[in-house]
Amino acid sequence: MNQAEGVPSPAPARTGEIAFDRRAPGLVGIVVKGFLLSLITFSIYRFWYITNLRRFFWSRTVVAGSPAEYLGTGKELFLGFLVALAILVPIYILLFVIGLLSPILATLAAPISFIGLFVLGQYALFRGRRYRASRTRWRGIRLGQDGSGFAYAGLASLWWLGTIVSLGLAFPFMRAALERYRIDHTLVGQSRMRSTATGRSILMPWMMFYIVALLPILASVLALLAASGFDVPTDLLIQDPASEKSKLIFNPDYADTPLVYYAGAVGIAASVSIPLALLLIPYYRARETRTFLNAAHLGAARLNSSLKARQFYFPYLVYMLALIGFILVLGIILALLVPLIATNGENAGIHAFVIVSTVLLYLGAILGTNVLYVRIVSVRLWHAVATTMQIENLPALEAVLASTRAPASGLNEGLADALDVGGALEIGF
Template identity: 80%
Template structure:
C-alpha cells in the first residue's frame, strides 16, 4: 500500500515547523534530583534520570504542532543493563583467562580484547538507537528501527580501519556511510526514511579541522617514528626522579639525539593543534548536523536545516561565562563560610572548618556545573537544531500510517551503557 497516496502532487507544498521551549521550566529540578539520587545510589538512579531527561526534551519538542513522546522507563534501562552485564562478565573473564591458559596468546590478549569490545560497542550503539526509536512516538505513531546490528558493527569496524589507514582522511565518508545505514533503517509508522548523505558534503569542514587540529600532530609523530626507525625505545619517557608524583619526563639519555628534537616537535604541535581542534569542534559538528538533516527524507517529505556554526558556538561561550561567574561566587562563599565555621567550632580549629567548607562547596560545585551545562549547552544546542529545521511537503508526513511493530527490548541500550558507549541525549535526529 502506498503511504503517500492521496497527497496532491501539484498542490502547493505545506511546510511544517519544529519548535522547542528554551526556557525549559522544571529542568533544574530534574537535574538536581537526578544528580543527588545517582550519587547516593552509586549511579543506579542514572537510568531513571536519563529517562526523565529524555521525556522532558522529547515532550517539549513540537513537530508540526504536535509534541513528541518518550515512552521509555528507567526500569527498562536498568534491567537491560543488568542483563548486559550478565553477558559481558563471562566474556571479560574468558578473555582474561585466555592469557593464562595459552601463554602464546598472552601478548595478544589486550589487542584481541580491544578489537572485540570495539566491535561489540558498535553493535551496541546501533541497538541502543533501536531502543530509543521504539520508545519515541508522535501523534500516536511509533518510530522504529530495523536492520542488523551485526551488519552495522561490521561496516563501522571496516570504516574505522579505513580511517586509521588513511590517517583520518576517510572520516567524513565513514560518517556519511554510517548515517545512511542508520537513517535507511529508520521507520516512522509503516514508512521508511531515506538518507542521501555523502562524505563530500562534510569534506571541507572536516579538512579544516584535520589540517589545523590533526595533521601537525600526525606529521610530527610520523617524523618521531622515522627518527627512531619505527621502533621507539621503551624508556623514552621515565618518571621524574625529582618528584614523588608519577610525573613522566623525557629521558635525559636521549637529550642529544634526533629523538629529542622530534619529541619536542610533537609536544609543540600538540600544544598548538589541540586547542585549535577544540575550537573547531562546534564548527564541524554544526556543519555535519546540517548536512545530514538536509539529506533525510520520508517519501516526499524532506527535512531542511538552516543551522549555522555560530549557533553551536554561542552555548559554549555562555557556558564559559557562566562557569567563571559561578566559580567566582563559590570563592566568595568559601571566603565568608570559613570564618563562620571556625567561630562555631573553636576547638576543632580552622583546618576542620576549611575541610567542611571545602566538602560542601565541592558538592555544590558538582551540582552547579551539571545544571549550568544542561541549561546553557544541552538546551541551547537542542533548541538550535530543532528551530532551524523545517519539514518540506508536510502532507506527505501527515499521510503516514501507524505500525503494529512491537517495541524493542531495553537490553538494546543496556549493552551500550555497560560498554560505556551510550549517551543520555543525542543532539540531532
C-alpha cells in the same frame, strides 16, 4: 492563476515548523533530583534520570503543531543494563583466566579485548538507537528501526579500520556511510526514511578540521617514528628526579640525538593543534548535522535545516563564562574557610566543619557543572537544531500510517550503557 494559459497554478506544498521551548521550566529540578538520587543509590537512579530528561526534551519538541512523546521507562533501562552485565562479566572473566593460563595469550588478551569490546560497542550503539526510536511517538505514530546490529557493527569496524589506515582521511566517508545505514533503517509508522548523505558533502569542513587540528600532530609523530627507525625508546620520557611530583622530562641520555628535537616538535604541534581542535569541533559538528538533516527524507517529505556554526559555538561560550563565574564563587567560599583553619588549627569541631564543608563544596561543584551544562549547552543545542529545521511537503508526512510493530527491548540500550557508549540525549535526528 497562470495568466498566459488561464490555468490555476498549483498551490505550494505546505511546510511544517519545528519548535522547542528554550525556557525549559522544571529542567533544573530534574537535574538536581537526578544527581542527588543517583548519588545516594550508587548511580542506580540514573536510568530513571535519563528517562526523565528524554521525556522533558521530547515533550517540548513540537513538530507541525504536535509534541513528540517518549514512552521509555527507567525500569526498562535498568533491567537491560543488568542483562547486559550478565553477558559482559563472563567475557571479562574468560579473558582474565586465559591471560593467567597462557603467557603467550596474555599478551594478546588486551588487544583482543579492545577489538572485541569496540565491535560490541558499535553493535550496542545501533541497538540503543533502535530502543530510543521505538519509544518515540508523534501523533500516535510510533517510530522504529530495523536492520541488523551485527551488520552495522561490521560496517562500522571496517570503516574505522579504513579511517585509521588512511590516517583519518576516510572519516567523512565513514560518517556518511553509517548515517545512511541508520536513516535507511529508520521507520516512521509503516513508512521508511532514506538518506542521500555522502562523504563529499562534509569533506571540506572535515579537511579544514583535519589540516589545522590533526595533520600537524600526525606529521610530527611520523617524523619522530622515522627518526627512531619506527622504534621509539620507552625511556625517552622519564620522571624528573629533582621533582617530588610526577613530572616527566626528556631523558638526558638522548640529549645529543635527533629524537629530542622530533619529540619536541610533537609537543609543540600538540600544544597548538589540540586547542585549535577544541575550537573547530563545534564548527564541524554543526556542518555535519545540517548536511545529514538535509539529506534525510520520508517519501516526498524532506527535512530542510538552516543550522549555522555560530549556533553551536554560542552555547559553549555561555557555558564557559558561567562555569568561570561558578568556580570563582566556589573559590571565594574556599578562601573564607582557609583563615578558619589557620586560626583554629587544633579545634576538632572546626576540623569536622571544614571537612564537611569541603565535601559539600565538591559535590556542589559537580552538581553545579551538571546543571549548567544541561541548562545551557544541551537546551541551546537542542533548540538550535530543532528551530532551524522545517519539514517540506508536510502532507506526505501527515499521510503516514501507524504501525502495529512491537517495540524494541530495553536490552537494546542496556548493552550500550554497560559499555559506556550510550548517551542520555542525542542532538540531531
